[in-house]
Amino acid sequence: MTKAIRVYEKGGPEVLKWEDVEVGDPGPGEARVRQTAVGLNYIDTYFRSGLYPPPQYPYTPGSEGAGVVEAVGEGVTNVQAGDRVAYGTAPLGAYAEIRLIPADNLVKLPDDIDDVRAATMMLQGMTVEYLLRRTYPLKAGETILLHAAAGGVGLIACQWANHIGATVIGTVGNEEKAELAKAHGCHHTILYNEENVAERVREITDGEGVPVVYDSVGKDTFEGSLDSLRPFGLLVSFGNASGPVSDFNLGILAPKGSLYVTRPTLFTHRSVPGRLQEMAHNLFDVVQSGAVKIEVNQTYALKDAAQAHRDLEARKTTGSTVYIV
Ligand SMILES: NC(=O)c1ccc[n+]([C@@H]2O[C@H](COP(=O)([O-])OP(=O)(O)OC[C@H]3O[C@@H](n4cnc5c(N)ncnc54)[C@H](OP(=O)(O)O)[C@@H]3O)[C@@H](O)[C@H]2O)c1
Structure with a gap:
């Protein structure tokens, strides 16, 4: 037994x-x-x-x-x-x-x-591997937006993106988490319960927006994530911590800049021989x-x-x- x-x-x-x-x-x-x-x-x-x-x-x-x-x-x-x-x-x-x-x-x-x-x-780290290296192969000099930057996936992603040479904008729930994310390679933090994420991202990127958003929060952050992207940007929606994204209208991707959205899983990636x-x-x-x-x-x-x-x-x-x- x-x-x-x-x-x-x-x-x-x-x-x-x-x-x-x-x-x-x-x-x-x-x-x-x-x-x-x-x-x-x-x-x-x-x-x-x-x-x-x-x-x-x-x-x-x-x-x-x-x-x-x-x-x-x-x-x-x-x-x-x-x-x-x-x-x-x-x-x-x-x-x-x-x-x-x-x-x-x-x-x-x-x-x-x-x-x-x-x-x-294993699970969080291999997720970061496929997010940064496969879903959107991140390059040195690029800037990303990463939600829940002080979480399990978040701290690994901050460090790995930093190692690649990218600039990381991370959202967090409170000041303590902001400090923790910064200590792990997150260059800019946004307190997403208090600040407008898309406006802050535009400020940090001189109005341009980011080429990719990694969003594991889901329902609460979806709109702000789309609004943080530059034209042809990619929203990687990979989790639902605040609840799932539902009633998604494909049409809104057009006026926001011919955007892309994907919903990847570790299990699909792991299934490739x-x-x-x-x-x-x-x-x-x-x-x-x-x-x-x-x-x-x-x-x-x-x-x-x-x-x-x-x-x-x-x-x-x-x-x-x-x-x-
Ligand atoms: N698709 C995939 O292949 C894959 C694989 C692994 C993980 N994931 C996803 O990645 C995310 C992170 O996973 P994890 O295990 O590392 O967890 P985690 O990030 O350590 O914990 C979730 C964090 O999400 C934030 N959050 C925002 N809104 C929330 C809400 N309403 N309720 C609860 N938390 C909220 C919280 O951080 P703040 O307080 O800073 O907001 C919380 O600490 C999860 O959504 C998970 O499903 C996806």
Whole structure:
């Protein structure tokens, strides 16, 4: 018998239950991982609330973790028992002491990346990799607008964009978060609850606007993001922290400057053959070189997942959050 969080119905953080579960032997293509650390991500709240439907009930939440492979099933060649591994694109099931996982989601960890950092950097870090290098291949000298700049994805993106040589304009919820973002390579901060984002972006860019906006906040920031773009600019809408963007009128892209909008996911990028290892390698490179520091600012026991969800949704967290198993 081992422990895991189980969810039987959609709802608030109280639906996260800490229970005994049985974990069997790995089937063909699977590995069994004894986890040491698990990452908290905003997407975990979308599945819990029902914004994104989980594949079935009951289910165990979570898409990111690190630990040691205990056993592998038939046909698995990329990892073996005893390997230290991490993952950030797995099917749900990370909030568990021990889990089964399709082995092709696993990446072997370099010795100098510890389990806690690994368990929080895979999903957020590979997201930043595809946002900055693939969705809009960012170049030195360009200026970007990035929402929620002091969050998990946000702090990684500030540092990575800075490393590329871009100028970062970041939005944040309060002064403390502004200071934190600035300490991680964000050149200009906007308190988006108090200031008009598009007006401030125009001021900072001498009226021009930015070529790309990375927007994970969704409903509350969508209009301001469009209004911050220069002609032919790209809005990358990649999350819904304030709620989903609905009733989108395609026609408004014309008068605002022949704009582009995309709604990418890590899972589409990860599905390209060979891409997972490539993205993980690029992430490890910037972390190992010191260009990107993974700031694990909150730690919870896995059984306290409900409190972690409450704090994340109340905007109390900064940087990345880990569950210790
Ligand atoms: N599409 C993808 O592939 C992909 C992959 C990973 C993550 N994401 C998305 O990226 C975003 C960031 O994820 P994360 O795990 O790093 O979370 P996070 O940024 O650490 O936390 C969310 C932040 O959003 C801001 N926010 C603005 N309005 C909010 C509201 N009404 N309620 C709650 N928060 C609000 C808060 O920062 P302030 O207080 O500064 O406003 C909050 O701290 C999420 O939307 C997530 O879904 C997308």
